[in-house]
Amino acid sequence: MHTLAPVVVSSDELPPSVRTNAPSVLFVDQSGQLGGAEFSLMPLAATWGARREVLLLSDGPFRARLESLGVPVSLACEASVSGIRKDSLRLSWLAALPGIVRQVRTIAQHAKSFDVLFLNTQKALVFGALGKPLHRKRIVWYLHDVMSSEHFGPLQRLVVRWLTRYAVDHVVANSRASAESLITLAHCAPEDVPVVHNGIDLEAFSRADTSDMATLRRQFGLPENVYLAGLFGRLASWKGQHIALEALARMPDLHLVLVGSAMFGEEAYEKALHEQAARLGVSDRLIFAGFRDDMPAWMKAVDVVLHTSTEPEPFGRVIVEGMAAGRPVIASAAGGVPEIVNHGCNGWLVEPGNPAALAEAIETVRRAPDLARDVACRARDDAAQRFSVDTYLNRMTSAIAGCAARARARKA
Ligand code: UDP
Numbered sequence: 001m002h003t004l005a006p007v008v009v010s011s012d013e014l015p016p017s018v019r020t021n022a023p024s025v026l027f028v029d030q031s032g033q034l035g036g037a038e039f040s041l042m043p044l045a046a047t048w049g050a051r052r053e054v055l056l057l058s059d060g061p062f063r064a065r066l067e068s069l070g071v072p073v074s075l076a077c078e079a080s081v082s083g084i085r086k087d088s089l090r091l092s093w094l095a096a097l098p099g100i101v102r103q104v105r106t107i108a109q110h111a112k113s114f115d116v117l118f119l120n121t122q123k124a125l126v127f128g129a130l131g132k133p134l135h136r137k138r139i140v141w142y143l144h145d146v147m148s149s150e151h152f153g154p155l156q157r158l159v160v161r162w163l164t165r166y167a168v169d170h171v172v173a174n175s176r177a178s179a180e181s182l183i184t185l186a187h188c189a190p191e192d193v194p195v196v197h198n199g200i201d202l203e204a205f206s207r208a209d210t211s212d213m214a215t216l217r218r219q220f221g222l223p224e225n226v227y228l229a230g231l232f233g234r235l236a237s238w239k240g241q242h243i244a245l246e247a248l249a250r251m252p253d254l255h256l257v258l259v260g261s262a263m264f265g266e267e268a269y270e271k272a273l274h275e276q277a278a279r280l281g282v283s284d285r286l287i288f289a290g291f292r293d294d295m296p297a298w299m300k301a302v303d304v305v306l307h308t309s310t311e312p313e314p315f316g317r318v319i320v321e322g323m324a325a326g327r328p329v330i331a332s333a334a335g336g337v338p339e340i341v342n343h344g345c346n347g348w349l350v351e352p353g354n355p356a357a358l359a360e361a362i363e364t365v366r367r368a369p370d371l372a373r374d375v376a377c378r379a380r381d382d383a384a385q386r387f388s389v390d391t392y393l394n395r396m397t398s399a400i401a402g403c404a405a406r407a408r409a410r411k412a
Pocket of ligand 1: 037039233260261291321
């Protein structure tokens with residue numbers, strides 16, 4: 001059996017030797033859209049100290065973002081493969097088989113001229129790892145998912161288990177919750193799945209000038225002089241926007257803005273949210289802002305940041321961002337969230353999928369502005385201490401460099 005080699009991950013500054021001897025890396029990501037996994041890849045690819053390239057399996061705004069950071073990008077798009085959803089069944093995989101074979105080959109072909117293959121998403125993992133006999137490169141997989149049956153179908157889980165055991169050299173998980181789900185699924189040793197939390201660009205949050213809340217809200221077309229909650233992230237049923245709408249219906253004075261768009265075939269859910277709002281009679285207190293680039297300013301424009309995922313959130317960048325924005329955060333207590341939020345200390349945790357509990361927590365925060373300010377201040381300090389981009393980059397860099405060093409040692 002292929003045993004995963006443990007990665008030594010340290011938060012200390014990397015020694016110069018690691019920086020100068022950085023291996024060349026091909027980063028692979030399945031999405032052209034901007035989700036948490038893609039935001040976390042950006043600073044890593046942009047600052048990588050050796051030759052690197054990002055290979056995207058779909059085109060979209062992520063490509064332009066990478067290019068604007070000076071990162072070389074290439075595309076390997078297959079429409080039949082992009083259509084496969086993570087919880088899909090055997091048949092859709094079979095129908096896409098020729099496309100899958102082409103993508104496995106393309107990734108392998110690209111990988112040949114790099115030292116390390118860094119796989120950043122599920123499809124990237126499957127296609128990159130299946131091609132290992134062709135490229136024979138060390139594989140680092142950054143796991144951004146809780147590998148539970150709520151999130152993934154049985155076939156996908158089986159394939160991931162097999163690839164983790166026999167093809168992947170090093171796994172790094174984005175939270176303890178993601179790591180534990182893989183340890184359970186693939187029966188690997190806990191020390192083989194180190195955790196590297198995402199880093200957030202905290203400076204972007206301190207740069208955003210929000211001294212004048214009224215001007216800010218006017219600029220964004222948000223209602224002034226009301227208590228405004230914000231929910232940030234793509235519109236998807238498991239992100240639980242419908243739970244926030246139900247809480248809104250319970251609180252007649254509350255206004256809510258949803259920032260984010262339907263990205264991965266979730267347009268029906270977006271439509272259902274509009275219908276639900278009309279049915280609950282809350283449409284006049286609800287704003288659909290769509291996808292926005294300037295998250296720091298948007299977050300600072302609200303009184304409280306909500307996170308409402310109904311299934312375990314693997315990490316939840318938006319939670320750390322809300323903390324960095326200095327806003328009180330109320331989040332669903334599942335998955336990686338309790339690794340970020342300490343209830344009553346730097347935020348509030350509520351039971352997932354429970355609108356009454358969510359409404360009660362919003363009311364608590366609204367009624368106690370001094371407490372909310374203290375908690376938000378502590379949260380901002382916590383975000384700065386625990387989730388900086390520098391810490392994240394140092395840990396990821398040492399994970400990748402360690403992987404390549406072991407490969408060199410094996411050859412010698
Ligand atoms: N995001 C954004 N604009 C939007 C909605 C979301 O830039 O309109 C960003 C958000 O700031 C965060 C990321 O998308 O950095 C979402 O990451 P998260 O880990 O919360 O969720 P995921 O997409 O990984 O499920």
